[in-house]
Amino acid sequence: MKRPTQSDVARLAGVSRATVSYVVSGSSDVPISAETRERVLKAVSQLNYAPDARAQSLRSGDSNTVGLLIPDLHNPHYWSIVQGVEETVREQGYDLLLTSTSLDPEREAQTLAALSSRRMDALILTLSFLEKSKTALTRLAANGYPVVTLSNTSFNVDAVVATYRTATAQIMAHLLGLGHTRIGFIFGVGSKELATNRMAVYQESLTGAGLAIDPDLIDYSGPRIEDGYNAAQRLLARAPRPTALLVINDWLAIGALRAVGENGLRVPEDISIASFDDTEMAAYLNPPLTSVRSNGHELGRQAASLVLERIQKPGLPIRRVQIEAELVIRQSTGRERSPL
Amino acid sequence: MKRPTQSDVARLAGVSRATVSYVVSGSSDVPISAETRERVLKAVSQLNYAPDARAQSLRSGDSNTVGLLIPDLHNPHYWSIVQGVEETVREQGYDLLLTSTSLDPEREAQTLAALSSRRMDALILTLSFLEKSKTALTRLAANGYPVVTLSNTSFNVDAVVATYRTATAQIMAHLLGLGHTRIGFIFGVGSKELATNRMAVYQESLTGAGLAIDPDLIDYSGPRIEDGYNAAQRLLARAPRPTALLVINDWLAIGALRAVGENGLRVPEDISIASFDDTEMAAYLNPPLTSVRSNGHELGRQAASLVLERIQKPGLPIRRVQIEAELVIRQSTGRERSPL
DNA sequence: TTGAAAGCGGTACCAA
């Protein structure tokens, strides 16, 4: 049993396909007699007809769909981005095509190409492998196709970027100010290209304070919550152990928090923990997490707005929205006073 | 600057459109001379041509897209479902169209209708408002369209359901066995239709133990983390306060955990907390959460597999996969011993 | 081995 088409409706109502189209689309500029409209509508509901969005899209040129590429569905920070995007595009009558690359560089490039086939009205990308995806991206954006990236790229497309420089300097100053001199860094990021400036500021702050950079205190882990746990375990096994842990995101910080607890250490009395993202749960953890707020939800909303606006006005110049991350101090950081 | 079409490639390569189609699709059953293929491929890359997926879909009948409807993007449980689905469909070469209804009954029904227009190859639905969405759903599934629901419905479609009965009875027995007689229930669920059996078992267990059902101990809250926090605050304000809190999901449990902490109570010494879902973070919270595992990731995978299989074999009988939720006891529950 | 042409299900212009 096939789905009914416009023709089926037309036949049943005894009108032409054009008339069905007029009635169904409700275009007010084509006058249709009340009587005809009635008949068509009856046929529509009788057959349970719904126009084929693909055909409409093919003909009209737009698909009412926005594509979103996310590196990793495990990280709550990305969820909040998705939320922001989904909300915003939906408000404007668009649907969301979601793709994740599972942090696989090959897949990221492939996916970019695949997305191009779908002729969506716009694309929102949180790229992880900038170098690798460069060609595909520039190709996509070449003809003024609405694309916005949420990564700190230098590509010639609209961008919404969270800038971590200042906030990272602040969190380091905060920790240093509390007397911490051995600050571990759990750097579990999908691709190192991504958070380089946070790493840079971490190191600058250390040397700026006259401290040496101890490679043993930097742990490159995976992106899963247990990776954060394991990284923290490794770091805590150092002697002397770090008295503060900077964690690349809240998700891993949860794992770190657990590891710390299992080692019989209290936060913040024995060890301080600070992280990035400040996702919704950060304030509710035990203890509430000191975190650098990057506000994924807002990033998502901004990105969606930008790209939706570009659909309307293709002539717009390239825009670059900076959202300053902001340090939120809670109870997971405190004065250094552990005997070691 | 428009995107190049098949015709453009054909013209540049000096062949017919059909030939381009053959080469691009790489269909081995149509022999193409190496020389021609070469020419076409060169034209393709020169023009940067990518076939229009909408046209392909319109013509060939399938869209390689699976739709997923989720009630609430805030709840991590749903995220794990999304993950499972996304992974699975992607493995099979499908894309994912994600829609959330933000727990709005009207939107749920509308969305269902809208999804129907898109002629996706299959639909995976986690409905919240069963009664309200009934018509739209049955209409959708009417013609053997591949639909699977993750809700405990009686509709005549494939279903993957987590059954909570046994596990809920177990968790109640667990709490009761620990000596708790005042067990609060934070019931922050999008739609009450959904978790009725958990509520039923909660009440049955109470009466089964010779305990009265105290309506003051049941808090109907919202689905956000702060709703869990507020609900717990309200419950803790009762006199005498509950000595255990059963929370409808991990997300709200995080909020509850915080509220408990702010009241100066220790978990589990002063109060026990147990919840549902056992999302990834449950084991890492402080203390690790006793939770009923419903395994969203697995639910998502199963649902996707089911529906993908149905695409292949439309004749399959309706299937109903039950996944038994399973009690995972951790450190957030302990013996009742508070002086009150 | 390649090309011509008929659709897939709509939209929108032009005529009637």
Next chain:
DNA sequence: TTGGTACCGCTTTCAA
């Protein structure tokens, strides 16, 4: 106020 029809970009017979 309604109908005829060209076309969106592709796939797939059928012929050549």
